[in-house]
Amino acid sequence: MTSSAVLLQLLNGLAGASSLFLVAAGLSLIFGVSRIVNFAHGSLYMLGMYVAVWLSGRVGFWAAVPLAALAVAVLGACIEASLLRRIYRAPELLQLLATFALVLLARDFALWAWGPEDLLGPRAPGLAGAVEIAGQAFPQYDLLLILAGPLVFAVLHFVLTRTRWGVLVRAATQDREMASALGVNQRWLFTGAFTLGAALAGLGGALAIPREPASLGIDLALISDAFVIVVVGGLGSIPGAFVAALLIGVIKAFCIGLGYSKLTLVAEFVVMAIVLILRPWGLLGRPQAEVRGTWTEVPIGRLSKRGAIAIALLALLLVVLPSLPDQYVLVLATDMLVFALFAASLHLLMGPGGMASFGHAAYFGLGAYACALAALTLHWSTAAALFTGWGAGALGAAIFGWFCVRLSGVYLAMLTLAFAQIVWSTVFQWDAVTGGSNGLVGIWPEEWLASRTAYYYVVLMVCSYAIFLLWRMAHTPFGYALRASRDSPLRASALGINVRAKQWESFIIAGSAAGVAGALFAFSKGSISPETLSVQRSVDGLVMVLLGGAHTLTGPVWGAAAFTWLQDTMARSVEYWRAGIGAVILVLVFARWRFSA
Amino acid sequence: MAILSIRALAKAYGGVKALAGVSFDVAAGEIVALIGPNGAGKTTLFNVLNGQLAADSGEVLLEGTSLVGCAPHRVARLGVGRTFQVAAxxxxxxxxxxxxxxxxxxxxxxxxxxxxxxxxxxxxxxxxxxxxxxxxxxxxxxxxxxxxxxPRLLLMDEPTAGMAPEERGALMTLAAELARSENIAVLFSEHDMDVVFGFAQRVVALHLGEVIAEGSPDEVRSNPRLREVYLGDA
Structure with a gap:
């Protein structure tokens, strides 16, 4: 690589870093003040793009950019005032779910308003050409982007350090309770921070349209990038976000420039892993201040007599199910069982483990893909393929879990999501092995399991046994030690419990159970695609657990059954089913929070 | 024989010396009170002893076995029990x-x-x-x-903090009885002097990370250095 090529890649990286910084800075700002990780931040960016493309056809590009930022800011203010304000004291998990519901609503809104096709943006008038840098052509507009990042950073820095409002924001970031005890009006502060954060996301999206088309999938792709940056830079630190965005942006550009575009994910992963090992709170972050008055978990009860009878009746129903005339019931029941196991495995982490995993689909997907590859490429028997899925889930969880247990709370949630996104992207890009976006087809079990009924019984046996084992675990010494580590890590370790080791073990157990669920899923569908391990799937798992109640052992299983049915019914009958599910999640979050508060 | 031996233990936060060469022993069945004004280094010492904090230098021995560099769960398994200032x-x-x-x-x-x-x-x-x-x-x-x-060694960080006065004596009587019957070495930090002089066999006084007085309750009570630190009279 010549030095001029190096320079060009560096500039490319800096241009990409600017939009990443805008999004990550907004995310960090909102988190710092309100302690809410805004999952919908990528959606605000996406809306910024669409609005800017739409407006530039009417008022021209240069007017469209600030107007789009303004429109997204207003939307942000409305969201904060109408929804988020009600759940500031709710557990993190509920907050994250509420913002994810917004992702679904925003996605379907964009689909309704602008259709499913990518929208190409205009070129920036006056900056449509290229300049010659070190003998090579470089787009003029990218030079503007390179300047936009540091410029916004400087403005933000000024606002935060030199204005009264900024000082209050920093005070609240340091210690929310203390700031309010000193008489800071939190209401305006929170609305202001959210509005500014939304404006930054909208601006980032609007500025990006000459470089890339507005598309529906950009929301989740961007939010996971932003999570990586925020984890690397330190949550709540704007300078940290700036440094991390530059670092990641430049590394990405170099990987692409060297012709290893697939390496970008590995590079991101390696950077994040190194930073987390050396500085668990990010490059410029600091350990999270303890939040006073957190909510306490309630005891996990043993199965009541009525519960046991209900389960026995259900088991009987499931056994006789294949004799029903309607074969579709069997398809639905197979899905329900698979997702019941998936939800139960996630519950082990979330409930007894106290670790919110936002990337549980990674283990499900690893299991599904490993199983499919074992059957298709290696021609292994169905049983061997299912075991391979189990092993893949366990191995993935062992590797990712090792890093995750070093963190807690939202940091952990973001890291699990980032890992899942890395697995998703690898599967999506690795055409030769995983079939890329098309996925793998023709994954069928052996002859003797070929009938729907026979395979249904295998799924029924494996899932119910695995769920039984997971339930029983809560009352074993391991389950007690895990819950003890959640309730009070300090107390647990002073009693001789190796807290991290227990949490890591729970990751591996949960990952292997999810891997089994994924493997069973692959054979039941006959084909799998990257959607098998998308963020959407991870969040589905969270909704299932929440729907059934994270405080009970059996709840997640009922939640999985209900949610699978709901999704199936909605997807078949309603066009905008995502928005429907988003609305259901919002209602649930508010009902649950009101009920418990 | 000493269950716990602390030798020249030092720990600094930035430029602030929380522990500046602390040394003392606690014998089996002995109840030792650790006293000192706020910021004397009592909680830091407890956190170093049970492995939550790493010392900068010095040695901690539990019946001859070094605890330095051990994680809290290892220290606990070696026979060190701990209660927290805010009960956990x-x-x-x-x-x-x-x-x-x-x-x-x-x-x-x-x-x-x-x-x-x-x-x-x-x-x-x-x-x-x-x-x-x-x-x-x-x-x-x-x-x-x-x-x-x-445990062979029981560390109690302000065991009576946050309790009603009548409860304090009861809890300490209980702890003292159990320590004697099981021959446990007990080290507790305390602000309530009634508790200190009522239950400790020996008192170690910390000030600015250093041991400024050590001995029986009566000896320490009459120690001029300690009176100066606590009461400001010379």
Whole structure:
């Protein structure tokens, strides 16, 4: 690589870093003040793009950019005032779910308003050409982007350090309770921070349209990038976000420039892993201040007599199910069982483990893909393929879990999501092995399991046994030690419990159970695609657990059954089913929070 | 013989010396009080002893075995029990389950949780979740958990902080009786001088990270350096 090529890649990286910084800075700002990780931040960016493309056809590009930022800011203010304000004291998990519901609503809104096709943006008038840098052509507009990042950073820095409002924001970031005890009006502060954060996301999206088309999938792709940056830079630190965005942006550009575009994910992963090992709170972050008055978990009860009878009746129903005339019931029941196991495995982490995993689909997907590859490429028997899925889930969880247990709370949630996104992207890009976006087809079990009924019984046996084992675990010494580590890590370790080791073990157990669920899923569908391990799937798992109640052992299983049915019914009958599910999640979050508060 | 030996222990936060060469011993069955004004380094010392903090230099020996560099769970398994300034229990579990966790953590199958709940006097509420306990009761449950592990050294960071005066004596009497009957070495930090002089056999006074007085309660009470630190008279 010549030095001029190096320079060009560096500039490319800096241009990409600017939009990443805008999004990550907004995310960090909102988190710092309100302690809410805004999952919908990528959606605000996406809306910024669409609005800017739409407006530039009417008022021209240069007017469209600030107007789009303004429109997204207003939307942000409305969201904060109408929804988020009600759940500031709710557990993190509920907050994250509420913002994810917004992702679904925003996605379907964009689909309704602008259709499913990518929208190409205009070129920036006056900056449509290229300049010659070190003998090579470089787009003029990218030079503007390179300047936009540091410029916004400087403005933000000024606002935060030199204005009264900024000082209050920093005070609240340091210690929310203390700031309010000193008489800071939190209401305006929170609305202001959210509005500014939304404006930054909208601006980032609007500025990006000459470089890339507005598309529906950009929301989740961007939010996971932003999570990586925020984890690397330190949550709540704007300078940290700036440094991390530059670092990641430049590394990405170099990987692409060297012709290893697939390496970008590995590079991101390696950077994040190194930073987390050396500085668990990010490059410029600091350990999270303890939040006073957190909510306490309630005891996990043993199965009541009525519960046991209900389960026995259900088991009987499931056994006789294949004799029903309607074969579709069997398809639905197979899905329900698979997702019941998936939800139960996630519950082990979330409930007894106290670790919110936002990337549980990674283990499900690893299991599904490993199983499919074992059957298709290696021609292994169905049983061997299912075991391979189990092993893949366990191995993935062992590797990712090792890093995750070093963190807690939202940091952990973001890291699990980032890992899942890395697995998703690898599967999506690795055409030769995983079939890329098309996925793998023709994954069928052996002859003797070929009938729907026979395979249904295998799924029924494996899932119910695995769920039984997971339930029983809560009352074993391991389950007690895990819950003890959640309730009070300090107390647990002073009693001789190796807290991290227990949490890591729970990751591996949960990952292997999810891997089994994924493997069973692959054979039941006959084909799998990257959607098998998308963020959407991870969040589905969270909704299932929440729907059934994270405080009970059996709840997640009922939640999985209900949610699978709901999704199936909605997807078949309603066009905008995502928005429907988003609305259901919002209602649930508010009902649950009101009920418990 | 000394159960705990602390030698030239030092720990600084940035430029502030929280511990500046602390040395003393605690013998089996002996109850030693650690006193000193706020910021003297008492909690830092406890956190270094149980492995939550790494010391900058110095040595901590438990019956000759070095504890330096051991993680908290290792220190606990070597026989060091600890109660916290703000009692820490597992809120989602009943009192009985709390003690069971303590027993399971050291693979103790011989003893029953009830035995220890009985000793601290919370048998009636054994099946109540700890989240529903009054603070005084929580302190007792925490003590039962620690005692269930039959430690050789018991560290108690301000055991009576946050308790009603009448409860304080009861809790300390309990701890002292148990320590004597099990021959446990006890080190506790305390601000309440009635508790210190009522229960300690020996007193170690810390000030700005240094031991400024050490000896029997009477010796320490009359120590001029200590009077100066506490009362400001010379």
């Amino acid at each position: 229990t597992f809120g989602s579990m009943t009192a009985r389950e709390n003690v069971q966790v303590a027993l399971q953590a050291i693979h103790e199958r011989h003893y029953k949780a009830e035995t220890f709940l009985e000793r601290v006097g919370v048998t009636e509420r054994a099946d109540t979740p700890c989240a529903a306990f009054a603070y005084g009761e929580l302190k007792r449950v925490e003590l039962a958990m620690v005692l269930a592990q039959r």
